[in-house]
Amino acid sequence: xxxxxxxxxxxxxxxxxxxxxxxxxxxxxxxxxxxxxxxxxxxxxxxxxxxxxxxxxxxxxxxxxxxxxxxxxxxxxxxxxxxxxxxxxxxxxxxxxxxxxxxxxxxxxxxxxxxx
Amino acid sequence: xxxxxxxxxxxxxxxxxxxxxxxxxxxxxxxxxxxxxxxxxxxxxxxxxxxxxxxxxxxxxxxxxxxxxxxxxxxxxxxxxxxxxxxxxxxxxxxxxxxxxxxxxxxxxxxxxxx
Numbered sequence: 344x345x346x347x348x349x350x351x352x353x354x355x356x357x358x359x360x361x362x363x364x365x366x367x368x369x370x371x372x373x374x375x376x377x378x379x380x381x382x383x384x385x386x387x388x389x390x391x392x393x394x395x396x397x398x399x400x401x402x403x404x405x406x407x408x409x410x411x412x413x414x415x416x417x418x419x420x421x422x423x424x425x426x427x428x429x430x431x432x433x434x435x436x437x438x439x440x441x442x443x444x445x446x447x448x449x450x451x452x453x454x455x456x457x458x459x
Numbered sequence: 460x461x462x463x464x465x466x467x468x469x470x471x472x473x474x475x476x477x478x479x480x481x482x483x484x485x486x487x488x489x490x491x492x493x494x495x496x497x498x499x500x501x502x503x504x505x506x507x508x509x510x511x512x513x514x515x516x517x518x519x520x521x522x523x524x525x526x527x528x529x530x531x532x533x534x535x536x537x538x539x540x541x542x543x544x545x546x547x548x549x550x551x552x553x554x555x556x557x558x559x560x561x562x563x564x565x566x567x568x569x570x571x572x573x574x
Binding site: 347377379384385386387388389392433435445446447448449450451452 | 462463465492494499500501502503504507515518550552557562563564565566567568
């Protein structure tokens, strides 16, 4: 069965500091992996996705994530945090099953706070 | 292109009442999904439509929840009668393909509070 673990429900960084949000997954087949972001009073927005191409995936707003199969991880990073990055971030996994409902399995989310 | 639209954005109802949530997917997206986030927990899958047909409703909590998708366009999710544990944020998403590598476009959600 698929599952996602996000370590740290709350992460606080200073503006300009590195952002690292951790995500580990479990999947019996090669997965698709996603990071979504939810800004206050908005919907879920796709940041980036891994679909078995390059293991280093670049997304919007300067974020990137690296798929590491040996560590079953898909951590999200950004070299320099900006105040506008304050939001809740969700990691999700989906199994690559042809013809089926490839539902997303989400982690519990990480709330990122950026301090001035 | 208009995004996924959900309304109402907020709803507060009393236990035992009925509430209907609506989702308008992106035009042309055959695949429509409902997800829910109960306070403090993960976002969980409820069901998946392909056009007007239910492809997978394995995540529906119980028979108090009824989802429909009229003519393969907009979808409604009715909760009748609502219970306290139904409170949470209900998200709708749509996709042009059931292959998840496309990713989904989510709406802003409906925050349901049952008191």
